[in-house]
Amino acid sequence: MEPFKTHRGLIATLDRANVDTDQIIPKQFLKSIARTGFGESLFFDWRYLTDGKPNPEFVLNQMRFKGASILVARNNFGCGSSREHAVWAIHQYGFQAIIAPWQENGESRIPAFADIFKNNCSKNALLTIELSAPEVEEIFLMTDRYAGLEATINLDEQRVTLHLAEEISFHFEIDAAIKARLIHGLDDIGSTLNHEKEIDSFELHHNPQLYK
């Protein structure tokens, strides 16, 4: 996996909550046995008209977001199917990071990203950043107001900076294991295989209850 340290790029906003992985990559593209070639089909049903031409209404088809590499979305992004193809599509389209808001829920927080989707991102050098709802709202507002707004993401410092005349920065929290994996571009399977002796000895006394 490519290491992720810092990234500067154009922001694109997608103003919809609960974007599911069926929308990110519809089923007909899951028949591929390859791991590449999904970028063109990202958001297929929203992005293309029935005649195959780009839908001018869809935000990512608008000139102002051409070449965007940071996607700002709403809550519960990536819900639904576990298809990792959704992450491959977003990444292969050119996005390096997705920002979405967590929600207040009494004393706890509802995470910004669906669980399996977030895990899948972390295996593909696609950074998911959770900010508070007012912070994400501000990014939406600023992106609307200032065409071509860029941001820099510094993973080591856990910071997103908007490049405005007066810069605005947001701190984000991230799971330590995911951070380390992304920064060092670790091979996840290789890391587990470093524990092979422990797996061997675990198997000596563990019964997986297979009766045939």
Added chain:
Amino acid sequence: MPKTLFEKIWDQHVVTTLGDGTSLLYIDRQLVHEVTSPQAFEGLRLTGRKVRRPELTFATMDHNVPTEDRFNIKDPISKAQIEALTKNCKEFGVTLYDLKSEHQGIVHIIGPELGLTLPGLTIVCGDSHTSTHGAFGTFALGIGTSEVEHVLATQCLPQKKPKTFKVEFTGLLSPAVTAKDLILKLIGLIGTAGATGYVLEYCGEAIRALSMEARMTMCNMSIEAGARAGMVAPDETTFQYIASSNRPFAPKGKDFEKAVQLWKTLPSDPDAKFDREMTIDASKIAPQVTWGTSPGMVTDVTNRVPEPDKVPGYSRKDVEHALEYMGLRPGMPVTEIKVDTVFIGSCTNARIEDLRTAAKYFKGRRVASSVRAMIVPGSQQVKKQAEAEGLHEIFKAAGCEWRESGCSMCLAMNPDQLKPGERCASTSNRNFEGRQGKGGRTHLVSPEMAAGAAITGHFVDMRTWK
């Protein structure tokens, strides 16, 4: 210290802790299907790795499979994916239940049938509805393709320990109200991200009274509440289900007795602490119907399509967008929504009890002339059983299509698809835009509600069915 069901299973499967709140968890079974596995096997080939425990890995083909002429797959890309699975299983020594097998079926339906799904195990599959297996008191979770490869290579998965969320359903369900309505109601209450980061444990009188198959329906849709997994503690119902039928991988005789003693230690201790708890009165739950494009957009069949500013958890804009897609207007009674298609199938509701229930309503009746009804058994075993009981004759006499087993119109990867604008009463699990075909409109319901809609052409409160 008292522990929950989930914590007991977790603790029994920690190989080692990785120091940052993450543990390396041992996986007892991996189930594999054709869509999310080819890139994982390719990854093994590229790195020269093997499948660590092929005897704990089981595959079938379900997503792409045609349900009419299943040996004549016309789509060359679907065919290539199915052939890739055959080749990969052969190369890596994985047991495969292919289209010729009497055990082929939807992966989450055949696991329990074969006796692969047992209490106290950890099970993964590259499919979000792996939560189904939690009905046995199993920690079962859906994973992505990178993780599929990870488990193939190591039989382990690094996991951050999820939090626990107990949902107690008090009282008993009204007649014609089902496990599907329980889970839809819960999703409506807490939202589609309401359980993100948690493992749900369902308990209470209503859950104890559910059959194993109904518990599977319940756990199946835990992912639609955002949960990592859903679980029900094993009890006599569980043990009887495992002992019944010929389940090749289930323990028998002395092994079974020994296993039951072990399984009886699994239920949450009486004073175990959960991170979150909730109680729902099951006796007050009405049949549920989704009206929007998210499983949380759901209401009682006796209600009306909501006003856009009156839906908790969704913005006005989201609701307006959903209603426009669904072609519904606020204030319209749910019972006046007319359907064109009825789909009874999927890993949520395509087991034998679901088909028996549907047949009860179809017997001696006809599908409305404006409706196309399709019944897709979840597995070859379910199909065989249904045919032995003559259910297929009831369906056919009523004007339903009787199909071969597979995922079918739940995700419409095979030829079973809705056309733009078509409206479907579906026993599946997702009403996302385009899920059942581009422009198709899905209403999630129970098999009871689907049968009623097929016969009358619109939704009916099945509690009042005569």
